[in-house]
Amino acid sequence: MLVSNIGYPRMGRERTLKKLLEGYWGRVLDEEGLLAGAARLEEAHWRQQVRLGVELVPVGDLSLYDHVLDTAVMFGLVPERFEKAGDGLSLYFAMARGGPNAPACAMRKWFNTNYHYIAPEWERKPVLVKNLPLQAYLRAKDTLNGNAKPVLLGPFTLIKLSKNAPEWRRALYELSPLYAQVLRELDAAGATWVQVDEPSLILDVTEEEAKALAAAYRKITEGLRGLKIMLQTYFGGLSQYARLMALPVDGLGLDFVHGYPENIANLERHGFPPDKWLGLGIVDGRNIWRTNLRQKLDLLHKVFPYVPATRIWLQPSCSLLHLPVSAADESHLPSALRQGIAFADERLTELRALARAVKEGETVVAAELAAADQAQRALAELSGRVVPAVRMRVSALKETDFQRTAPYAERRKLQSRRLALPLFPTTTIGSFPQTPEVRAARARRRRGEVSKEQYDAFIRGQIAEWVRIQEQLGLDVLVHGEFERNDMVEYFATRLQGFAVTSNAWVQSYGSRCVKPPILFGDVYRDTPLTLAEALYAQSLTPQPVKGILTGPVTMLNWSFVREDLESDQIAYQVALAIRDEIVDLEKAGLAIIQVDEPALREGLPLRTEERAPYLSWAVSAFRLATGGACPETQIHTHMCYVEFGDILEAIEAMDADVISIETARRGGFLEVFKRSAYHRDIGLGVYDVHSPRVPEVEDMERVIRQALDVFRPEQLWVNPDCGLKTRQQKEVAAALKRMVKAARRLRTEYRPD
Ligand SMILES: Nc1nc2c(c(=O)[nH]1)N[C@@H](CNc1ccc(C(=O)N[C@@H](CCC(=O)N[C@@H](CCC(=O)N[C@@H](CCC(=O)O)C(=O)O)C(=O)O)C(=O)O)cc1)CN2
Ligand code: MET
Ligand SMILES: [Zn+2]
Numbered sequence: 001m002l003v004s005n006i007g008y009p010r011m012g013r014e015r016t017l018k019k020l021l022e023g024y025w026g027r028v029l030d031e032e033g034l035l036a037g038a039a040r041l042e043e044a045h046w047r048q049q050v051r052l053g054v055e056l057v058p059v060g061d062l063s064l065y066d067h068v069l070d071t072a073v074m075f076g077l078v079p080e081r082f083e084k085a086g087d088g089l090s091l092y093f094a095m096a097r098g099g100p101n102a103p104a105c106a107m108r109k110w111f112n113t114n115y116h117y118i119a120p121e122w123e124r125k126p127v128l129v130k131n132l133p134l135q136a137y138l139r140a141k142d143t144l145n146g147n148a149k150p151v152l153l154g155p156f157t158l159i160k161l162s163k164n165a166p167e168w169r170r171a172l173y174e175l176s177p178l179y180a181q182v183l184r185e186l187d188a189a190g191a192t193w194v195q196v197d198e199p200s201l202i203l204d205v206t207e208e209e210a211k212a213l214a215a216a217y218r219k220i221t222e223g224l225r226g227l228k229i230m231l232q233t234y235f236g237g238l239s240q241y242a243r244l245m246a247l248p249v250d251g252l253g254l255d256f257v258h259g260y261p262e263n264i265a266n267l268e269r270h271g272f273p274p275d276k277w278l279g280l281g282i283v284d285g286r287n288i289w290r291t292n293l294r295q296k297l298d299l300l301h302k303v304f305p306y307v308p309a310t311r312i313w314l315q316p317s318c319s320l321l322h323l324p325v326s327a328a329d330e331s332h333l334p335s336a337l338r339q340g341i342a343f344a345d346e347r348l349t350e351l352r353a354l355a356r357a358v359k360e361g362e363t364v365v366a367a368e369l370a371a372a373d374q375a376q377r378a379l380a381e382l383s384g385r386v387v388p389a390v391r392m393r394v395s396a397l398k399e400t401d402f403q404r405t406a407p408y409a410e411r412r413k414l415q416s417r418r419l420a421l422p423l424f425p426t427t428t429i430g431s432f433p434q435t436p437e438v439r440a441a442r443a444r445r446r447r448g449e450v451s452k453e454q455y456d457a458f459i460r461g462q463i464a465e466w467v468r469i470q471e472q473l474g475l476d477v478l479v480h481g482e483f484e485r486n487d488m489v490e491y492f493a494t495r496l497q498g499f500a501v502t503s504n505a506w507v508q509s510y511g512s513r514c515v516k517p518p519i520l521f522g523d524v525y526r527d528t529p530l531t532l533a534e535a536l537y538a539q540s541l542t543p544q545p546v547k548g549i550l551t552g553p554v555t556m557l558n559w560s561f562v563r564e565d566l567e568s569d570q571i572a573y574q575v576a577l578a579i580r581d582e583i584v585d586l587e588k589a590g591l592a593i594i595q596v597d598e599p600a601l602r603e604g605l606p607l608r609t610e611e612r613a614p615y616l617s618w619a620v621s622a623f624r625l626a627t628g629g630a631c632p633e634t635q636i637h638t639h640m641c642y643v644e645f646g647d648i649l650e651a652i653e654a655m656d657a658d659v660i661s662i663e664t665a666r667r668g669g670f671l672e673v674f675k676r677s678a679y680h681r682d683i684g685l686g687v688y689d690v691h692s693p694r695v696p697e698v699e700d701m702e703r704v705i706r707q708a709l710d711v712f713r714p715e716q717l718w719v720n721p722d723c724g725l726k727t728r729q730q731k732e733v734a735a736a737l738k739r740m741v742k743a744a745r746r747l748r749t750e751y752r753p754d
Contacts, residue, residue, distance in 0.1 A: 237262025686722025
């Protein structure tokens with residue numbers, strides 16, 4: 001039985017890769033410096049994994065931006081518009097971040113995670129441009145000897161994640177010879193195993209697809225001499241288990257954490273081919289709770305009748321990309337909590353303990369087992385885990401708590417009378433630039449170099465400056481700018497009971513951007529206002545309406561590491577009640593508009609269709625509970641981004657918000673979706689892309705609004721950027737918003753309110 005890893009966090013414990021990348025983009029580091037730095041980091045990660053006992057070390061997983069983009073470039077899937085973007089790194093980063101006159105490729109959610117990949121575009125027939133896994137293998141050979149396992153994204157998943165791929169059978173046909181060549185070259189170089197990632201196989205795969213895959217993999221693996229293939233799946237169980245077991249590969253990697261109990265049932269029903277290896281995903285690569293080792297040993301004993309230990313690799317459930325590096329940095333946490341968590345390095349240590357228990361007997365790891373048991377008990381007894389008042393409040397909830405007191409139509413009248421906004425009202429999504437100055441002020445506060453009073457005064461200064469800028473720009477509904485927030489989730493977690501925040505638990509979200517997901521360990525409640533002071537201050541500076549900005553309960557859950565001893569709906573209702581209380585405070589302070597952001601609502605949608613309805617049911621209820629206490633005169637907005645709306649439109653309607661602002665306004669298909677629906681409420685059009693430094697033209701934004709007028713009435717439309725502006729620069733923001741206001745005003749002159 002071997003210990004294997006699927007992928008290691010890329011950024012490094014000190015976020016080295018982030019610093020290298022931002023140094024390169026900011027032109028303080030040259031290409032050589034970036035590549036040398038990345039190579040040093042990669043090697044350090046290999047050595048660390050070996051030190052922790054990993055016997056099959058993934059290589060080629062340290063991407064400079066995203067592994068899907070790597071694969072696209074490797075197969076020459078480069079859109080025409082990057083013709084002038086050069087080659088090598090300059091082309092690569094142009095595709096990721098936009099280049100001269102060439103908007104970036106689309107960024108999308110990687111399955112149901114907060115990691116984003118760059119969507120490949122098929123404008124031309126793929127060709128093999130460079131063999132990335134081979135290059136990685138050759139780099140790793142000396143350090144790792146026989147333990148290097150090159151990693152490669154498989155053809156099925158590559159196709160599924162692509163934009164405008166040809167019909168999938170044809171796409172598979174075009175890719176197969178290229179994959180075959182990649183593997184032949186690895187074979188010739190002496191690699192023993194290659195990990196081919198096919199997470200899309202856990203989706204609803206059709207019988208026809210499974211059959212076609214068998215043919216494709218036959219072609220891909222033909223004539224290999226020594227190289228073996230581990231076909232790696234994760235994030236769920238397999239729906240076409242029996243067929244996929246028959247693929248001509250040497251091993252199958254299955255997720256027994258997020259695919260539990262499905263994959264164990266598969267095993268019991270269909271068995272496991274005697275000539276294959278099982279990559280057994282046994283410790284959680286998505287959440288941070290320390291593994292119950294005894295439970296996992298029991299699981300192993302359920303597997304042994306079907307697969308002998310000699311044919312098993314113990315693995316994390318998925319790449320450790322989604323976990324921070326080491327819990328050793330979190331010594332400030334309450335000790336029971338600190339002992340109760342495991343990040344990437346601790347997960348690998350757990351794997352080694354499990355492997356030793358099997359190979360050398362449980363007594364050899366008695367200390368590890370006892371420590372895990374003890375940690376489990378300590379966590380259960382952790383102070384704040386159960387707060388009776390919170391439990392009582394949730395269990396006493398009534399149907400009416402999930403409803404506004406007046407129906408939408410009535411609310412709309414009251415609100416439009418109160419707000420008296422022009423047609424096509426303009427607003428922003430909440431955040432303004434988190435400049436180096438803002439971050440530095442927060443860092444100084446963290447280090448205790450400035451007092452709370454000094455820090456608060458600095459934040460008020462930022463708010464005042466931006467209220468003035470917004471007034472000058474002529475925006476209709478203002479925001480305070482979120483300067484006090486390091487992150488829209490972490491900030492609320494800092495102010496709520498039941499959450500802990502970490503010091504260094506960074507996880508990559510996209511490119512060089514990272515988040516520190518908070519730990520939701522206990523019952524959640526609010527014992528102090530969350531946003532009141534800043535909102536109140538902003539409103540005191542202007543007669544214009546200021547929109548309060550809160551993060552919704554579903555997003556708080558999806559972007560945190562959440563306890564596993566309580567049902568999601570119960571946890572979400574606790575968070576919802578805290579938000580609900582905040583809304584009451586904001587209303588009392590005179591705010592007429594409150595936005596409750598739910599950008600992660602769609603992301604949390606289960607990957608398999610049959611699990612979706614129950615999720616949407618509690619997610620929508622949680623949002624309704626959070627907002628149901630608002631007076632009819634208070635206008636509730638919600639904001640969502642990175643969303644394919646087609647499959648959740650009914651849920652969006654059911655959230656019963658008064659206005660929804662969405663990112664997708666610029667994407668084809670958005671209007672089609674709404675045209676087919678009965679959606680009749682107000683909608684904020686994301687008229688330009690905040691993720692690009694490019695300042696949009698008035699005409700571009702005007703076009704988005706005009707197109708929307710084919711489907712919506714003018715009275716329904718708001719005009720706003722497609723997300724928050726925190727990652728942009730001050731100058732870009734002012735210039736873009738000025739044009740946005742101009743676009744709205746042009747349309748106003750054509751349409752008159754009814
Ligand atoms: N949680 C979450 N998920 C999300 C989003 C989001 O906003 N939040 N948006 C979508 C896109 N994802 C994003 C993820 C991260 C960032 C982002 O801007 N991250 C920042 C970090 C934000 C942060 O926590 N900042 C802290 C700490 C910043 C920091 O690194 N400070 C330095 C010191 C800085 C100094 O001295 O100047 C340090 O600790 O070393 C702060 O402002 O206080 C980054 O990686 O650069 C943006 C979008 C989807 N998922
Ligand atoms: C990822 S959604 C972001 C919403 C938040 N209010 C912001 O403007 O940054
Ligand atoms: Zn957003």
